[in-house]
Amino acid sequence: MSKVKISILVLSCLCIFFFSLFLTPSVMNPFTLNTLDRDILVSIRLPRLLVAALMGIALGASGAVLQGLLKNPLADPYILGISSGASLSAAMGLVSGIYLFGQFSIPFTAFAGAAVASLMVGAFGWKGGRLLPERLLLAGVGMSFLFYAALMLLISISTHEGMRRAVLWIFGDLSMADWSLIPWGVLFIVAGLGISLSRARALNALMLGDELAHSLGFSVHRERLLLFTSIALMTSASVSLGGTIGFIGLLMPHIVRFMLGSDNRILIPVSALCGGAFLCIADTVGKSVLSPVEIPSGIVTAIIGSPYFLYLLRKKDVLGQ
Amino acid sequence: MSLVSKHTILEIGNIVFKYSGHMPLIRNLSFSVSEGEFIGLLGPNGSGKSTLLKLAGGILKPSEGRVRLWGKDLQSVPNKDRAKLLCYLPQLLDIGVPFRVKEIVSMGFYPYDILPKMSVDEALDMVGLRDKAESYITHLSGGERRRAFIAMTLLQGAGLLLLDEPLANLDIKYQLEIFRLLRYLRKEKNISIIMALHDINIALQFEKVILMKDGDILCFGSPEDVLTTSLLREAFDVNIEISKQESGEAYISYGHDI
Numbered sequence: 081m082s083k084v085k086i087s088i089l090v091l092s093c094l095c096i097f098f099f100s101l102f103l104t105p106s107v108m109n110p111f112t113l114n115t116l117d118r119d120i121l122v123s124i125r126l127p128r129l130l131v132a133a134l135m136g137i138a139l140g141a142s143g144a145v146l147q148g149l150l151k152n153p154l155a156d157p158y159i160l161g162i163s164s165g166a167s168l169s170a171a172m173g174l175v176s177g178i179y180l181f182g183q184f185s186i187p188f189t190a191f192a193g194a195a196v197a198s199l200m201v202g203a204f205g206w207k208g209g210r211l212l213p214e215r216l217l218l219a220g221v222g223m224s225f226l227f228y229a230a231l232m233l234l235i236s237i238s239t240h241e242g243m244r245r246a247v248l249w250i251f252g253d254l255s256m257a258d259w260s261l262i263p264w265g266v267l268f269i270v271a272g273l274g275i276s277l278s279r280a281r282a283l284n285a286l287m288l289g290d291e292l293a294h295s296l297g298f299s300v301h302r303e304r305l306l307l308f309t310s311i312a313l314m315t316s317a318s319v320s321l322g323g324t325i326g327f328i329g330l331l332m333p334h335i336v337r338f339m340l341g342s343d344n345r346i347l348i349p350v351s352a353l354c355g356g357a358f359l360c361i362a363d364t365v366g367k368s369v370l371s372p373v374e375i376p377s378g379i380v381t382a383i384i385g386s387p388y389f390l391y392l393l394r395k396k397d398v399l400g401q
Numbered sequence: 402m403s404l405v406s407k408h409t410i411l412e413i414g415n416i417v418f419k420y421s422g423h424m425p426l427i428r429n430l431s432f433s434v435s436e437g438e439f440i441g442l443l444g445p446n447g448s449g450k451s452t453l454l455k456l457a458g459g460i461l462k463p464s465e466g467r468v469r470l471w472g473k474d475l476q477s478v479p480n481k482d483r484a485k486l487l488c489y490l491p492q493l494l495d496i497g498v499p500f501r502v503k504e505i506v507s508m509g510f511y512p513y514d515i516l517p518k519m520s521v522d523e524a525l526d527m528v529g530l531r532d533k534a535e536s537y538i539t540h541l542s543g544g545e546r547r548r549a550f551i552a553m554t555l556l557q558g559a560g561l562l563l564l565d566e567p568l569a570n571l572d573i574k575y576q577l578e579i580f581r582l583l584r585y586l587r588k589e590k591n592i593s594i595i596m597a598l599h600d601i602n603i604a605l606q607f608e609k610v611i612l613m614k615d616g617d618i619l620c621f622g623s624p625e626d627v628l629t630t631s632l633l634r635e636a637f638d639v640n641i642e643i644s645k646q647e648s649g650e651a652y653i654s655y656g657h658d659i
Contacts, residue, residue: 151497281511287498288508291491292550294460296557297484297512342500 082340089339089350093357100360101129105368123258131257131265131321132363132377133356136328138269138318140355142311143329144336144348145276148283149307150213157315157329160201160216161223162194166319168231169193171246175238186249187261187320194316197223202308210301211308252325252378254363265321272313273352279306280344287342325362325378327385328355338392358385408436408471410561410593411457411487416466418456418616426452428616429466434561434595439587441604442597443627444613445637450597451492453613454563457595458489470561484512488559492566492597494546496538502549503534509556524552528582544575551582555590564596568603576603601641601653604628612636624651 101121102108108117142157149155158164173189201223205216231250235243276283282303285293290300318325332355333347340346362380369375411434419425427449434440442450455461457468459475468475470486478486496505506521525531528548533541538549547567554562567583568576580603587594595611604610610627612619614636620627628651633641642654 148498281508284500284504284508285511287500288496288505289491289493291455291458291460291489294480295458295484295487295489296508297481299480337499341504342498343504 082346085339086346086350090353093353096357096360097129097133100132100364101125104364105371127259127262128254128257128363129360130262132254132359134262134265134269135254135318135321135325136356136359137352138272138314138355139325139328139359140332141273141276141348141352142314142318143331143355144333144344144351145283145307146311146329147333148287148344148347149304149311150217151287152217153334154330155217156326157311157318158324158326159224160198160220160311160315161227162197162201162220162312162315163319163324164224164227164231165197165200166190166194166316167246167250167324168227168234169196170249171231171234171238171243174243174246175234186246187264190323191316191320194319195312197227198308198312198316202312205308211304213304216308248376249323251376252323252381254322254377255367255374257322261321265317268313268317272310272317273348275306275310275313276348277345279303279310280348283307283344283348284342287344323378325359325381327378327381328358331381331385331389332358334389335392409433410436410471411595412469413453413457414467414469416456416463416468418452418461418463425464426616427456427463430616430618431466432611432618432621434593436560436593437587437591438593439584439608440593440595441607441610441624442595442613443599443601443604443610443636444619448613448636449616450613451565452616454489454565454595454597458487458563459483460489481512484557484559486559487561487563488554488557489563490550490554490565490567492569494550496546499537499539501534502530502536502538502541505538505549506534506552506556509553509558512557519556519558521552521556524555527555527586528552542575543571544578547571547575547579548582551579551586555586560592562592562594562596564594566597566599568598568600576600580606601628601633605643605651605653628653 102110108121113121139157146155146157147153169192170186170190173185201216201219202211204219205211207215235247282293282298285296285298286300286303293300332351336347336351336354340350359377359381362377362384366375366377366380413433414431415429416427417425417429418427430453442453444450452461456463462476470478470483475483503521506524510516522531525534528551530545530548530552533545538546541549567579571579583594583596586592598604605624605628607624609622610624611621612627612632619636620632628643630642639655643651644654645651
């Protein structure tokens with residue numbers, strides 16, 4: 081039964097990718113493309129689709145890993161303060177006016193901020209030679225508030241013209257997507273996804289508790305550190321590609337868990353795939369509904385996702401309790 | 402029935418355990434367990450039963466002394482190899498995650514690269530939970546949940562089970578059900594079991610009993626030798642009398658303390 085459900089989900093996601101690429105905002109026939117269509121497809125639509133898919137994949141997978149790692153169904157990749165660290169860093173980069181890396185400046189400073197935030201949260205969550213989930217969560221929440229406070233202060237006192245761009249980016253802006261960042265995004269996201277998939281059994285065991293995980297032959301602290309690293313890699317790459325897009329990391333693992341169960345060997349890859357497809361839908365809706373005005377994808381994901389999530393919660397408890 | 406002990410599988414040698422800056426929880430304690438032994442670990446709250454099981458399972462590292470598993474220093478045994486030899490089940494199995502029973506049981510395969518001979522269905526049959534394979538673990542009763550985790554240990558194939566109060570918070574029906582199951586598994590698969598418990602009547606049914614107090618072993622031997630009025634008074638600080646029925650079966654009464 082699960083194999084049928086997984087096949088249907090994979091097929092649906094592939095259809096969504098196809099639909100997003102060829103059918104919106106205007107219909108293109110993939111078999112009769114002229115030169116202009118091909119240019120639009122390769123230069124605009126395909127990189128945007130890939131950025132959306134990569135971000136969704138990273139958020140879906142890291143949400144599934146984080147919910148398992150913290151044993152907390154309300155955990156979202158952004159709860160660890162990685163996105164707020166990235167946002168603050170990017171805004172500081174814009175205000176300083178130093179563009180050391182040209183067009184890469186915003187994503188680079190965002191990634192640097194995300195990496196520093198990950199290290200800081202990891203350092204605060206570390207005690208007695210191990211990473212403690214409760215400390216990690218509290219450190220993430222604390223750091224997140226601190227970074228957001230600094231960001232809001234920067235936005236309120238700054239008159240820099242780039243700040244509007246920064247605010248748009250904070251809410252998830254895919255309109256500037258191009259090929260330049262995709263190889264880096266692929267590199268970090270594939271690395272993070274690879275680590276998390278290879279540690280999926282360990283994550284299952286950790287969800288039973290540290291003592292049972294140890295009894296099943298896992299080095300609890302090593303596995304937790306590897307899983308945190310995978311989350312940090314995927315979330316940092318995602319934020320650098322297109323800003324902070326909420327709800328996918330929280331929502332996708334729950335929807336997949338509701339349909340296919342809690343086994344992380346299935347949950348992580350399917351949440352990744354569905355996250356990618358969902359962000360493609362959100363981006364398509366965002367650029368089509370009020371065309372030519374674009375709605376940031378982060379807003380669309382919340383508007384589409386929240387009612388469906390509440391429907392699931394009402395129809396059948398997604399926590400299985 | 403007593404089994405002929407051929408091999409010593411667990412040796413605890415002069416172990417001491419203490420958290421930094423605190424009084425020792427385990428004080429210079431030694432004992433060994435042979436293949437197929439069924440041992441009850443008895444003692445008042447805080448006597449060190451759970452700590453001892455965690456030390457034996459490698460979850461805690463002794464401050465002094467050593468734990469040897471099948472003749473090897475436990476700390477030097479690689480994690481996956483250790484998991485094939487011993488299995489520890491904690492007292493609290495309050496899993497909030499909605500795993501299905503079959504998913505939990507199949508985790509017993511995790512230490513293996515090649516699937517062992519026993520299947521999930523066979524393990525569930527042995528613990529009488531075949532019809533609950535698709536149920537969420539969160540929907541099971543306390544006794545059923547215990548049985549599901551015992552099925553997991555069967556797939557894990559470990560020869561030594563360390564069980565921390567598997568009968569705690571269960572009503573008498575489920576206590577007997579779990580106890581019978583463990584005795585059956587020990588007989589069928591020659592698994593050695595060390596099990597912490599509080600019920601002295603059930604402790605009377607074990608082949609050997611370890612009586613603990615203040616982080617040390619007060620007495621280790623057959624129930625007849627260990628569960629005496631004087632030793633139980635020393636351990637629990639209450640008057641407990643051991644009586645015998647006409648059939649010869651021993652039972653306890655609390656004398657004037659109740």
